[in-house]
Amino acid sequence: MFYDRDGTSQILSLNRVTSPGRLHAAVVYLIQMKGFSYYYLSLRGYCGGNSYQRITMDNLPEKARPTELIEDPDLDPLVHYAATRSLPMDWRSIIAQPFYRKRHYLQAMAARARRGLVRGCTIPLTHTSGVLGRLDLVCDHDDETAERCIRQNLPGASLLGHVLFDKVGELARESRQQVDEDTADMSLTPRERECLLWASEGYSNREISQLLGIGERTVLYHVNHACRKLNARNRQHAVTKAILAHRLAIPPDHPGTTPLHS
Template sequence: MQSRRNIDRVVDQLETLGKRKDIAGVSQTINDYVRAIGFERYTYHVVRPPAGKRVPFYLSSYPDAWVEHYVGNNYVNSDAVIDRAACGLLPFDWQSVATPGGGKNSVQKRIFNEAGEFGIHGGASVPIHGPGGSLAILNVASDSNAEDFRKNWSRHRHDLQVFAMYAHEVVLRELYPQDGANLPHLSPRERECLLWTSKGKTAAEIAAILNISQETVVTYLKQSCAKLDVFSKTHAVVKAVCFGLIVP
């Protein structure tokens, strides 16, 4: 069960993110949040930009020397973390790809070993998938021992998933501004279903509130996901809030 303090903290940071008007401000908010919940470093990486957009994008509080080493060795094409994120939707601890049986090749093993030499000993990732095969990842890393890291990751992973989606949408908003004419159009019922979803209601509960069938609620949520170019109702809520289509 999430503590009230955890929920309040992520809500505060989402509100701060929504007010940011530049990439530097977004980077600072991400850094402030991940440090507040016990992770020393982060990277946000648009690995595959949305179709028709410019080259990959990167924000980081990792040591500059490690970033230069990683980029200079073209590790982005061999990183086991990116491989795992590309084929899954759920947040994951790097231990799941860094242990025997994780399917690493020699270059991937070297990446993990060398990261440790630069002070990056453990981490976890939140994949963010979009239309047309686009992919972004929020990574968090820590100097804590493995057991402390696992406990902290378990405590905050779900909040981080929502935060990562929101940060991603804010970055896209700043990199690729849309005018009002290009915003998705949601019907009143679609907005209502997303609004109640944002308040933690299930499809069955929303159906009872709106006096419609559960199947109809599911249909509205699926239509909203399609219009917003996302794969989950959580991401649909985040994007709708970011666009100002709903106000939780």
């Protein structure tokens, strides 16, 4: 079971994983070795900048992967349970509670079973930062083997859920930091931004030179220099990367911001 000495060591070894792909592979190996078929991890609340973010990891078949609509506590009993409770619980025990005997909750579980997610358990995951989530461990069959798998592994499943919670959060923070470092050297001069801005509007180098009152070769110089800064293959690639990095915004009263007219 997860909570024996070897199982605990295997779970804690996930802390040494260095990438989301390797973490996913390790989790699939671990849960399948313990008798589960699938896992589904959902964390809601991690932010990139000022934006809300939902992070998921799973090995579910495509037909069984939840949609945003299904991930609604008013529609899905597992989502509601994870948002309001703290104890790991097998699905049969959840749905046996009077609150979850409502028709739409029973329908949600029946739909889950039709997609191959037959038996399982849910581990609620919460953090004082406001992050909410859950880990589902799933069997694709309903027999004594599935019952024994859930019963034996449920006590240690909480440890797996919380290790994943911390590790996924750590990898997400590292990913955002890497993006910040990658864009740190992408500082463009005002003239480079102007050239890319009008290139993004479809202007040729000649038209940009007329607009800005500089030579065509000078435009080409600024565009090429911007491409090198942005590590872009061509001007269109540079435009795309500059837009994504919010490097094309220039003051409306900056010289040269009046478009050409025929």
